[in-house]
Amino acid sequence: MHKSIVTAALLLLVPAFAAVAWAQDASGIDSGDTAWLLVSTALVMLMTPGLALFYGGMVRRKNVLGTLMQSFIMIALIGLQWILWGYSLAFGPDHWGLIGGLEWAGLVALDLTAASDYAPTVPHLAFMMFQGMFAIITPALITGAFAERMKFSAFLVFSLLWATFVYDPLAHWVWGGGWLSDFGAMDFAGGLVVHISSGLGALAAALVIGGRRGRGMPTMTPHNLPMTILGAALLWFGWFGFNAGSALTAGSLAALAFVATNTATCAAALTWIMCDWLFQGKPTVLGAATGAIAGLVAITPAAGFVGPLSAIAIGIGAGVFCYLAVAVIKPRLGYDDSLDVFGVHGVGGIWGALATGLFASTLANPDGTDGLFFGNAAQFGTQVVSVLVAVTYAFVVTFVLLKIVDRVIGLRVSKDEEILGLDISQHRESGYTILD
Amino acid sequence: MHKSIVTAALLLLVPAFAAVAWAQDASGIDSGDTAWLLVSTALVMLMTPGLALFYGGMVRRKNVLGTLMQSFIMIALIGLQWILWGYSLAFGPDHWGLIGGLEWAGLVALDLTAASDYAPTVPHLAFMMFQGMFAIITPALITGAFAERMKFSAFLVFSLLWATFVYDPLAHWVWGGGWLSDFGAMDFAGGLVVHISSGLGALAAALVIGGRRGRGMPTMTPHNLPMTILGAALLWFGWFGFNAGSALTAGSLAALAFVATNTATCAAALTWIMCDWLFQGKPTVLGAATGAIAGLVAITPAAGFVGPLSAIAIGIGAGVFCYLAVAVIKPRLGYDDSLDVFGVHGVGGIWGALATGLFASTLANPDGTDGLFFGNAAQFGTQVVSVLVAVTYAFVVTFVLLKIVDRVIGLRVSKDEEILGLDISQHRESGYTILD
Amino acid sequence: MHKSIVTAALLLLVPAFAAVAWAQDASGIDSGDTAWLLVSTALVMLMTPGLALFYGGMVRRKNVLGTLMQSFIMIALIGLQWILWGYSLAFGPDHWGLIGGLEWAGLVALDLTAASDYAPTVPHLAFMMFQGMFAIITPALITGAFAERMKFSAFLVFSLLWATFVYDPLAHWVWGGGWLSDFGAMDFAGGLVVHISSGLGALAAALVIGGRRGRGMPTMTPHNLPMTILGAALLWFGWFGFNAGSALTAGSLAALAFVATNTATCAAALTWIMCDWLFQGKPTVLGAATGAIAGLVAITPAAGFVGPLSAIAIGIGAGVFCYLAVAVIKPRLGYDDSLDVFGVHGVGGIWGALATGLFASTLANPDGTDGLFFGNAAQFGTQVVSVLVAVTYAFVVTFVLLKIVDRVIGLRVSKDEEILGLDISQHRESGYTILD
Amino acid sequence: MKLIVAIIQPERLESVMDALDGEGVHLRTVTNALGVGRQKGHTEVYRGVREAVNLLKKVRIEVAVNEEFVDKVIDAVVKGARTGNIGDGKIFVLDLPECVRIRTGERGVDAIG
Amino acid sequence: MKLIVAIIQPERLESVMDALDGEGVHLRTVTNALGVGRQKGHTEVYRGVREAVNLLKKVRIEVAVNEEFVDKVIDAVVKGARTGNIGDGKIFVLDLPECVRIRTGERGVDAIG
């Protein structure tokens, strides 16, 4: 290396380190809470490859790598964006209730000697990283909407913009001290911030990019459902970190969220296969997996606010509403939200955010609020408004971003590339060999 | 929703929430122990999809989804059963040493403000959920016995009955304050409750349902052994939560159980491939995976009671006994325990439970008991009796339940459905596409 | 069993148990730290199957099981070696700075009533097991160098020797109180001990065993890249335990290592696909996965000593250097390091160990040391020397061991066996069925 | 009787099947195949090593018919498979002296349909 | 010489192979195939979307034999594959003017066995 570069790098690095310095005996940091948050962070990280497999199994063979890649590379891309400016925008010092400032960009100015205000018993860096994994998976969720036809370069640019202009502001509003939290919106682990934002973004994406060629042909059959089941299992597993980790401590609140998460998921999976049985004559395995994801989505905003029986009710609702959205309404409307991101995350997220306003109870979580069914109709109103805000913001901004990227780069691969498949056309690789 | 339904639901939910309320400063709850138990719960949850893959890789292509589903759906089905009545039957207030009462059904009457008597340093809900994951995987283990031929509807009904009438009582007897624990049976993490119960249930199931059509043909070859290896790896990984989590605290006991678990598993895997080498000329990969599972099974009841060298002895025993059961005895007897649930879990569980009575040592765990080799022959006697009780109870009740379900619904798919495969006949799906 | 055997076994076991006895109230053991270390141990264990899949997807169909097996069986083989003598050699009482004594062989003489000096807040057994998982994965890493052509028996013998004569001494020198730690070598989680040792061992192995038959033919294409992506994801996930677990406590140091790990990985994955784009016209999915592993490798020695921006720099370096080694230099030199163990682990490990000497900062970790960029050129010198030592030792001893094994057993399968594939020739199994 | 073997692009299978059905030819056997033809292949890259892939995915259809259906089948396959681009594929027509329906043991013209 | 191509149900492969061996015909080549025939397909459902699957799994066997073995092969295949249900499959017999054993370069009748 040239000396000048080294010196420049050095100067850049110094403040970061100053900031990172801490007292090992930092009072207030609890080893149990820290262990739990670090594990939860790892669990949430694993969800993105889980999602990659969940989606990858559902596409055609020729698009498997392209689909896996769209999730996998988000870890890398948003993982850096988060360190460099995303965390600062979302959780940095609040400006007018709308956005965090760039004061914490690159984590340079962070006071890391101790914990943050967000989570006083764990290292600030642990909280930052935990939140980072949420920022990573959210744009990855959207990729299901434009599966099998998006240009990789355009996808990268879009995702970076989306994380910056949709995710980071929304996260700030709800969790970073912004106006929606002042307004009273309840969102335990990301109904508004993660699922509504990605679900509505997905709807916008499906509309802007248009349907796949030759849709409806037998060859659209999932090429590898065991891969999808594995992905769903990893998502379920990781979601314990997502929801119970959002307690930010290892105590009764985490246990409540853990139980609510699992219970709603069970109920939703069973509900979905019952709908399958009713409408199609057989319970499907893809239905069980999809139902489980719908339940996980719906319980996300509510997990730390509701008891087990409410979780069952939320899970049943998720099963029914998402089933209807995916299996009944979508085929009629005819847009090609290829892997049902809107139907599962959009609809499930909306239901979950509203259900939080119905089933929340201070009996379950004394630090929470009561919902409509526990005598506090106002909270339901708050949830309705919050949902409308998130729905509108995510849909509109995503739509605009996609239109811009389409102008500048072009969103969609060419017809020949689509026939050839993303694996070869975008990545020059094949998922599987054919000859032995 | 109609208002009346809402009101009804509300009334139902209130007591649950009252119960769930807690004091955040609940004295006695340790964040480290809680972190460990929550993680362990997630790990044990992951074992069921791990099992799905372990089994799924061993069946024929046309049955892969049906096989994955039989494990996957257990999470949903027994996950709800556990909340609604299973936990109460197993761990609720004891009645005559035989069964827990329905007092805790739906968790409605649970005092969750603090920890339970079962695990005084963690939230009651965390203990409940941890145990729930055990209840889930146990009936899933049985599915290997009737792989590739069981009707899905009958399977659901049978599993629900089995969980209620076999698992819950046994768990109560051994862990829930029932008569076997008074009697002095030692079962650290489920030799009796999980492995003997499922292994003997599997034997009954294989006998009642009868063998697969065309057994012995080349096409019975495992269709995807890498899937099986992945499943075995996830099982091994999750088993750390199963066994070391059963310490219910994050301290030396958990560390001992962790080390014993890993060590016995290593010894059993090596033993199995040595048997392969000896009897068949080559060490097989499926043998390594099967041996590992046999070791995990056998160390389960002993994990918290024995030291590392004893763990090696238990692992070697597991390798030898299970190998003989699976590779030598089964082919001679000719019953079709398709994926060797009895040979691995039944035989491994019996060996482990007896070995606990041989190798247990208060030098290893001062809160445990000594076994035969440490001067306490009585404990071995206790273990023998406990094994006989569990073996008999599980076999007989499973047999009866299956006969009933066979009468009412019919256990087995039709001949045509069996030829077609479970995926299409039971679920109307295919695991993989054939045309690209 | 014969009584005499039982008695012999008993005598053997007693001291082990005496040693394992502990006081439950062992002062100094922290439940949060213990929870974190146990979880980390499980995470590191999962890395070996992750590696199996990472490698398994890259080979040809006929070698998939043989490749999976070479990693999988390491858990069993080295898992026992570690208990029986490996841990003692590496971490037992120091002799002349060169090796641990056999005093702790079989863990018989270990004082486990409390924690060890290595990690005073966790049970000694937990520390032992955590380190054991490192010992397991290191020889497994090497297997990529001789993929698709090594005789299984020779492989087992070689690995056992390698663990004993390469890994254990190196671990002792760096972490077990040996001369390299006295010398001042910094290696947070295994740049020298794990990656340089395996990377240089791999280079020696590739040279000794020679290239695969028919290399360069289309049929050398990875047979299942989704499997490789899954493997990479599990490695990434497990690596949080590897690096952040190496803090041995659940606090700010673990959080720092966690963040550095993820950040460097993100940077390296992006860097690699940028190189792909530049040199080959398209970003590849295998490149993203390979880049991620390169980043994980390079940050390993530095994880607990550097801040997030330094981690980005280290990640970029890993991406560039490993890309050059794998995609530019290797094809020119022409040796067949089949799955690029030297290019990724050797080169990445060297870069990481040197980078630790550049970017380490007491601002990041006050208990660490400053590196060159923070005014302490001496540390860089120390790192250079340490790297040279590790490189030389690992290369030379591996070379010698392989030559010996080749003489005695023969390293390589016959030409016919290689054409047939390892699965059938070494294990008498097939990975997949062909007929449905 | 003739055995007609057609090699087509995989994504044309649907429309070829529809075209055959349109001609009243309902029986056929389909296999995956790889073809090398005038259509140029593509390059794949694995860790910086380029690999020319000439074997492209194709689908192979076999249809056994009586003489009077031969032209119908050829026309239907051409209609369903033609895009006008290189790689559209080929049709091979073989003589078929005998044909047996396994279920009934029928032979020849009776067995083919 | 004739090249006999049989399309059969996958689960009958074993018994067809045994039947062929019984007739002293030991050489053959087998491929996976998908068949559309009189046998009706099934419906699959993915997230509420129904899909009619007509291409059913079959196995394709090729056996090249001298004339005197033709009927033996046909009989063996019929014996091994027949269940009496629709979908049992078909046998196609093609003329085979020439055959070469790669190993020895032998041609014709000598090469076939």
Next chain:
Amino acid sequence: MKLIVAIIQPERLESVMDALDGEGVHLRTVTNALGVGRQKGHTEVYRGVREAVNLLKKVRIEVAVNEEFVDKVIDAVVKGARTGNIGDGKIFVLDLPECVRIRTGERGVDAIG
């Protein structure tokens, strides 16, 4: 015209393709196959149960050519595939009365190349 079908060992595919190209024959269709021949199979073992595997992996190549290329193709395949060991494979030559290029509708000799 002839349709030449060759069954070869999978690892010889490369050299057969090169040999064909060397003779100026660039078009072909390749499928996976399993062969039973004189080559003895192997035994697999799953949990102690032995299974004789006779169906060995082969590759099946189809090449349609004009008469004057027939011997060139046979020679090329033999050259590329022969190792002298049992299992090298077979070549079958079938008459091909008609051939159609789907893209252009050309028939016969014009269509084949």
